[in-house]
Amino acid sequence: MTGWLFILFGSGGLALSLLWFNLLLITVRDGDKRRMLARRSISASFRLFLRIGRFLGVFDYRFSGTDKLRCDKGCLVVANHPTLLDYVLIASRAPDIGCLVKASLVKNPCFAGVIRAADYLVNSQGETLLPESQRRLAAGESILIFPEGTRTRPGEPLVIQRGAAQLAVRSGCPLRVVHIHSDQRYLDKQSRWYQIPTRKPMLTLRVQQRIESRDFITSQDESPALAARRLSHYLRQELVPDPR
Numbered sequence: 001m002t003g004w005l006f007i008l009f010g011s012g013g014l015a016l017s018l019l020w021f022n023l024l025l026i027t028v029r030d031g032d033k034r035r036m037l038a039r040r041s042i043s044a045s046f047r048l049f050l051r052i053g054r055f056l057g058v059f060d061y062r063f064s065g066t067d068k069l070r071c072d073k074g075c076l077v078v079a080n081h082p083t084l085l086d087y088v089l090i091a092s093r094a095p096d097i098g099c100l101v102k103a104s105l106v107k108n109p110c111f112a113g114v115i116r117a118a119d120y121l122v123n124s125q126g127e128t129l130l131p132e133s134q135r136r137l138a139a140g141e142s143i144l145i146f147p148e149g150t151r152t153r154p155g156e157p158l159v160i161q162r163g164a165a166q167l168a169v170r171s172g173c174p175l176r177v178v179h180i181h182s183d184q185r186y187l188d189k190q191s192r193w194y195q196i197p198t199r200k201p202m203l204t205l206r207v208q209q210r211i212e213s214r215d216f217i218t219s220q221d222e223s224p225a226l227a228a229r230r231l232s233h234y235l236r237q238e239l240v241p242d243p244r
Helices: 002-027 031-055 067-071 086-093 112-118 126-138 163-171 224-238
Strands: 060-064 076-079 098-101 143-145 174-182 202-212
Touching (some): 002 031, 067 086, 086 202, 098 112, 143 163, 163 174, 163 224, 174 224, 202 224
Parallel strands (some): 076 174
């Protein structure tokens, strides 16, 4: 069933790219409206995927506080990253959220069309990434970033890249902390998809506190890098989920 779900996920992304998103491109001329419809379609497909996974007994899940994600505007959403399903969980509950994705996913035929249609930011955009992110945050779009840059290694402390903190400080935007926890080792950095836990994993997503990035800036700072360093240190502690 896990293997079948992987096939369903990949083929679903391909079908959305080849059929639905091309149809939107032809029929919806307004770019902003087309992006909104694409993101809400992705969110709906993720909700369906999660329900199928639960129905088949592959995994279970629960959410707490996700209404906050839908209410946040111009917010940088930062989450820990224990499993491959983390983005699926968040986007299923926040249909309008943007995302910063790895450049390698743009080359994946199953996901390239999804990324283009949803107009996600790509971490290979170089010098244009920061100003474009700032523009979107100022316009009220919330952006999801996994500050670790990759999935957490089980049993090891979080290693936080400073990019999320730099963006928050330079944009002056608030951050929303999200905790994700799996009670079993499942689809993590050191596991293969076919390594199935003996007990059905429970995936828990909890939306936590809102942080003001301006609180980490002092009048003595000579550059934003100092405030970003303080914020990164804070996130390293705050992104560790409570397994309870």
